[in-house]
Amino acid sequence: MSTGHRRHLLVIGIGAGDPGHLTLAAINAMRRSEVFFILGKGPEKSSLTDLxxxxxDAHTTGPYRVVEADDPPRDRSAQETGDYTAxxxxxxxxxxxxxxxxxxDELGPGDTGAFLVWGDPALYDSTLGILAEIEERGTVALDVEVIPGISSVSALAARHRTTLNQVGRPVHITPARRLxxxxxxxxxxIVVMLDAHESFDQIEGGDVWIYWGAYLGTPDEILVSGPLPQVADRIRSLRAEARARHGWIMDTYLLRIEEEQPRRDTGPA
Incomplete structure (x- = not known):
């Protein structure tokens, strides 16, 4: 186990993409940090790092350093081969x-560093789990503080002007592979995240309504809502076009069965 002063780490939720999603708590935490750690995801997703x-630049008031490294590649084929968890x-x-x-190497004992986490650190993000693993290894002593952020799920509901749940009923949040x-x-x-394969195609029945959004909170935001059988082809087409244009896509959607749906259909923003 390491000795000496512990290193203080702030895990700061920065929202779903809109700079206005930054909370006052997040800004105050950024101003307390001396070192910011950023794992880059390659040139295709450089916009995430640029933001x-x-x-x-907009919110820090004192001197700071940014330390960047490449994010290790992940085996995306494992979902099909059944080795996803491994x-x-x-x-x-x-x-x-x-x-x-x-x-x-970059944060001295007693100093404060930060990870700027897309969305909210508590929802489908690995940063907290990774820091817990580092602590278990016993090589670096950490004090971790979490600042919540606006998640893509919250942004989705807000942009579609709807709630995530109906009165007295639950809401499920699931990765697409468990849909x-x-x-x-x-x-x-049901809120569906991490869908690389348009899993809404698995859903049958004409009474399912979908609220879909991609690149939420960014200038590239796209929104579609309506009865799933009527808008599924449109969503597939928009996803394909957006992926071809940007090289990547981040989207999520809400599925709902309801006797009376709002009679509106939201097109591309």
Whole structure:
């Protein structure tokens, strides 16, 4: 176990893409940080890194350093081969190796560093799990503080002017690969994340309504809502066009069964 002063780390949720999603708590935390750690995801997703730099330029008031490293690649084929959990565990371990080295070498004992996390650190993000793994290794002593952010799920509901749940009913949040287990059955609404394969195609029945959004909070934002059978082809087409244009896509959607749906259809923003 390392000795001496502990390193203080802030895990700061920065919202779903809109610079206005930054909370006052997030801005205050950024101003307390001396070192910011950023894992880049390659040139295709450089806009994600660029936004972080713009936020730092706009809101930090004192001297700081930015330490960047490449995010280890992840085996995306594992979802089809059935080794998904093992692949994610391996990827997180390699990410922990990178983060451990950065924290040990770039953040002095007693100093404060920060990770700027897309959306909210508590929802489908690996940063907290990786820091917990580093602590378990015992090589670096950490104090971790979490500042929540506006998630893509919250942004989706806000942009569609709807709620995530209906009165007295639950809402499920699931990765797309588990959608079949909680497919709409009248027992609550479903938020689907991390969908690389348009899993809404699995859903049958004409009474399912979808609220879909991509690049939420950014200038490239796209919104579609309507009865799933009527708008599914449109969503598939928009996804294909957007992926071809940007090289990547981040989207999420809400599925709902309801006797009376609002009679509106939101097109591309």
């Amino acid at each position: 972080r730099h713009r936020m730092l 692949a994610v565990r391996d990827w997180r371990a390699r990410r922990a190796d990178v983060c451990e080295r950065l924290i040990r 079949a287990e909680v497919a709409p059955n009248g027992d609550g609404d």
